[in-house]
Amino acid sequence: MTDKRALLDKIDFYLVTDSGLSRKGTLSDVEKAVAAGCRIIQYREKSISTKDMIVEASQIKTLCGRESIFLVNDRVDVALAVDADGVHIGQDDMPIDAARDLLGPDKIIGLTVHTVEEALEAEKMGADYVGLSPIFNTSTKKDAGSGIGPESIRAVKDAIKIPIIAIGGINKQNSESVILGGADSLVAISAVVCSDDVEQETREFVALIRKVKKDAFGK
Numbered sequence: 001m002t003d004k005r006a007l008l009d010k011i012d013f014y015l016v017t018d019s020g021l022s023r024k025g026t027l028s029d030v031e032k033a034v035a036a037g038c039r040i041i042q043y044r045e046k047s048i049s050t051k052d053m054i055v056e057a058s059q060i061k062t063l064c065g066r067e068s069i070f071l072v073n074d075r076v077d078v079a080l081a082v083d084a085d086g087v088h089i090g091q092d093d094m095p096i097d098a099a100r101d102l103l104g105p106d107k108i109i110g111l112t113v114h115t116v117e118e119a120l121e122a123e124k125m126g127a128d129y130v131g132l133s134p135i136f137n138t139s140t141k142k143d144a145g146s147g148i149g150p151e152s153i154r155a156v157k158d159a160i161k162i163p164i165i166a167i168g169g170i171n172k173q174n175s176e177s178v179i180l181g182g183a184d185s186l187v188a189i190s191a192v193v194c195s196d197d198v199e200q201e202t203r204e205f206v207a208l209i210r211k212v213k214k215d216a217f218g219k
């Protein structure tokens with residue numbers, strides 16, 4: 001197991017980039033989030049050329065260094081080009097086994113799932129974690145559908161062993177319900193990248209998640 005894979009068990013707050021919403025830009029957001037203790041970054045970029053993505057992805061890889069996992073959303077080719085730590089893929093993207101063949105056994109592959117059945121299938125196919133979505137209604141992803149509610153996380157947690165990352169409409173007010181519901185980590189895009197101080201917001205999310213885990217589970 002690589003060092004980065006071992007980090008997967010220790011993640012609290014998970015940053016997904018969004019250049020459309022960001023106040024200060026993707027690179028600044030990543031730099032601030034890493035400085036604030038975010039140990040996993042997903043580069044999600046749908047509006048620039050592949051050439052520009054590769055330049056930005058390699059800069060993000062440098063910012064993540066050895067401390068933070070660096071994943072690329074959807075684009076296995078970009079992940080390979082910059083030797084990222086892995087990819088995050090959706091149900092309609094490249095199948096996990098094809099991504100695994102291209103990336104090799106050591107890279108991290110996360111898959112978005114919406115149901116217990118999809119989570120079981122993801123684990124069976126060799127995903128390293130699942131992104132469970134959308135927990136609450138969100139306007140950040142237009143086609144995300146309606147929130148499944150934090151009470152839906154438990155059934156997924158009971159069904160699989162790999163980590164669950166919750167996403168969709170999460171903020172500091174509802175984070176506790178998400179972690180108590182069974183998520184190992186959570187993503188909050190607009191709550192962080194739309195803020196004036198990404199470093200401070202990330203710090204607050206990291207501290208809040210750690211506190212809820214410690215108080216509820218003693219870890």
Ligand code: 3NM
Nearest residue numbers: 133134138140144169188189190
């Ligand atoms: N994927 P916010 S929801 C990138 O449901 C993404 O799969 C989703 O943004 C899914 O934290 C989402 O601002 C956006 O609600 C989440």
